[in-house]
Amino acid sequence: MPHNPQDSNRHITLIGAGLAGAVLATLLARRGWQVDVYEKRGDPRLKGYGGGRSINLALAERGRHALRLAGADDAVMAQAVMMRGRMVHFLDGRTDLQRYGRDDSEVIWSVHRGELNVILLDIAERAGAHLHFDRGLASVDFDARTATFTDPRDGSTHTAGFVSLVGADGAGSALRGAMASQTELGERTEFLGHSYKELEIPPAADGGFSIEPNALHIWPRGRYMCIALPNDERTFTVTLFLPNEGDPSFATVRNGAEARALFERDFADAVPLIPNLERDFERNPAGLLATLYLDSWHLDDRAVLVGDAAHAMVPFHGQGMNCAFEDCVALAEHLDRQPDRAAAFAAFQAERLPNARAIQAMALENYLEMRDRVDDDDYLLQRALERALAERHPERFMPRYSMVTFQRLPYATAYERGRQQRELLVELTRGHHSLDTLDWAQVDATVHERLSPLQVGA
Numbered sequence: 001m002p003h004n005p006q007d008s009n010r011h012i013t014l015i016g017a018g019l020a021g022a023v024l025a026t027l028l029a030r031r032g033w034q035v036d037v038y039e040k041r042g043d044p045r046l047k048g049y050g051g052g053r054s055i056n057l058a059l060a061e062r063g064r065h066a067l068r069l070a071g072a073d074d075a076v077m078a079q080a081v082m083m084r085g086r087m088v089h090f091l092d093g094r095t096d097l098q099r100y101g102r103d104d105s106e107v108i109w110s111v112h113r114g115e116l117n118v119i120l121l122d123i124a125e126r127a128g129a130h131l132h133f134d135r136g137l138a139s140v141d142f143d144a145r146t147a148t149f150t151d152p153r154d155g156s157t158h159t160a161g162f163v164s165l166v167g168a169d170g171a172g173s174a175l176r177g178a179m180a181s182q183t184e185l186g187e188r189t190e191f192l193g194h195s196y197k198e199l200e201i202p203p204a205a206d207g208g209f210s211i212e213p214n215a216l217h218i219w220p221r222g223r224y225m226c227i228a229l230p231n232d233e234r235t236f237t238v239t240l241f242l243p244n245e246g247d248p249s250f251a252t253v254r255n256g257a258e259a260r261a262l263f264e265r266d267f268a269d270a271v272p273l274i275p276n277l278e279r280d281f282e283r284n285p286a287g288l289l290a291t292l293y294l295d296s297w298h299l300d301d302r303a304v305l306v307g308d309a310a311h312a313m314v315p316f317h318g319q320g321m322n323c324a325f326e327d328c329v330a331l332a333e334h335l336d337r338q339p340d341r342a343a344a345f346a347a348f349q350a351e352r353l354p355n356a357r358a359i360q361a362m363a364l365e366n367y368l369e370m371r372d373r374v375d376d377d378d379y380l381l382q383r384a385l386e387r388a389l390a391e392r393h394p395e396r397f398m399p400r401y402s403m404v405t406f407q408r409l410p411y412a413t414a415y416e417r418g419r420q421q422r423e424l425l426v427e428l429t430r431g432h433h434s435l436d437t438l439d440w441a442q443v444d445a446t447v448h449e450r451l452s453p454l455q456v457g458a
């Protein structure tokens with residue numbers, strides 16, 4: 001809490017020291033703010049993280065930009081594993097590497113969630129943020145501007161004053177719940193009807209990676225799929241995505257033996273890689289997948305939401321954390337630019353909400369693409385044309401994936417531009433089975449006519 005009233009215009013209280021909370025704390029502390037951060041869990045630097053399981057995330061340019069501003073990029077990249085593209089595993093055991101970008105300057109990075117959090121907490125503390133662990137937000141008195149926290153170890157309660165609260169407390173945000181009792185946030189959650197479960201590929205007998213490390217592996221199977229991301233400790237985290245109903249689904253694949261039967265039928269080349277399939281399947285919880293929409297992210301000058309607390313999304317574009325980090329940069333800039341906090345929060349929301357909606361939509365679309373289309377002939381021809389057009393007209397044609405992943409132009413721009421480009425790809429490949437039969441002069445003229453030059457490097 002502010003120690004004296006003179007400090008109050010540069011004091012802020014963050015709820016949640018997860019990924020967004022730690023980055024925002026650092027960005028604000030580096031700008032001279034007094035930052036207090038309250039986190040429900042214990043300090044992962046003392047207790048270890050997440051039950052020791054390796055869970056990883058794809059880090060892309062938007063996230064890296066925020067990490068650079070926070071002074072955290074070098075430390076994070078020291079443990080990141082490069083992923084050049086999707087390694088598609090077909091049902092018959094063939095594999096095909098589909099590159100994400102033009103070369104190794106356009107790649108994504110697999111980072112270990114627990115290690116990332118630890119690095120970010122160290123950096124936040126070094127920047128001057130005060131971290132309070134074992135403090136779960138329980139209730140807020142917005143009139144008195146006090147927040148009450150519970151210590152999960154002994155149930156004791158602790159109250160602290162605040163000037164403004166920032167909810168970086170994730171998809172189940174307690175702060176969002178408290179704000180909703182004061183104002184209409186227009187909250188709705190759309191469940192995907194699919195869930196996920198994590199399994200592990202351990203290192204090979206020689207201690208190295210047991211499959212290609214520099215790729216995001218995908219086993220697309222129509223209504224469902226598996227993916228695997230590498231970890232720097234030479235393991236892979238496998239995530240199985242299945243519908244909740246139907247066959248197969250989490251209603252029919254209920255235990256280790258049923259999981260093995262599914263894998264032997266549909267992911268046969270992965271079976272020898274996952275020796276503890278039954279154990280992992282039975283031990284690890286199934287996670288639900290949903291998109292959270294809000295019409296309002298703030299309560300005047302008293303509270304604002306960032307990251308998953310404001311806009312949780314399905315994970316199929318690998319952008320939830322990247323988007324959360326981009327929120328942090330935007331909020332820190334608005335707070336610095338605009339001393340009136342209600343106006344700063346409103347400007348933050350005006351900038352970020354349309355972009356969050358766009359990436360939420362693209363993440364949902366990407367699920368269809370990943371599980372169903374990466375091995376489809378029309379799709380592969382469109383992808384080939386997309387690559388050719390990106391080479392021929394780099395200033396006008398950029399694959400949507402690249403706009404989202406390797407650039408920082410607003411998600412909403414990438415979404416709209418992607419829609420126009422997709423229309424063009426479908427139109428230009430209609431009736432063709434190969435790029436050899438295209439009339440390139442006409443293709444080039446159409447691109448010039450329909451797509452204006454892109455403003456990148458934003």
Ligand SMILES: Cc1cc2nc3c(=O)[nH]c(=O)nc-3n(C[C@H](O)[C@H](O)[C@H](O)COP(=O)(O)OP(=O)(O)OC[C@H]3O[C@@H](n4cnc5c(N)ncnc54)[C@H](O)[C@@H]3O)c2cc1C
Pocket residue numbers: 015016017018019020021038039040041056057058059135136137138168169170171172173174175196239287306307308309315317318319320321322323324
């Ligand atoms: C299966 C899966 C795969 C994903 N893969 C990717 C990926 O590849 N790339 C990517 O960019 N994103 C990915 N994401 C999304 C990413 O995990 C989230 O977007 C990101 O973690 C959001 O960060 P956050 O800080 O907003 O929330 P969180 O990381 O959830 O952090 C919230 C923090 O708040 C704390 N907290 C909760 N309640 C309270 C309370 N009452 N009081 C105090 N503290 C509290 C929590 O303990 C936690 O530390 C994935 C998500 C899932 C589910």
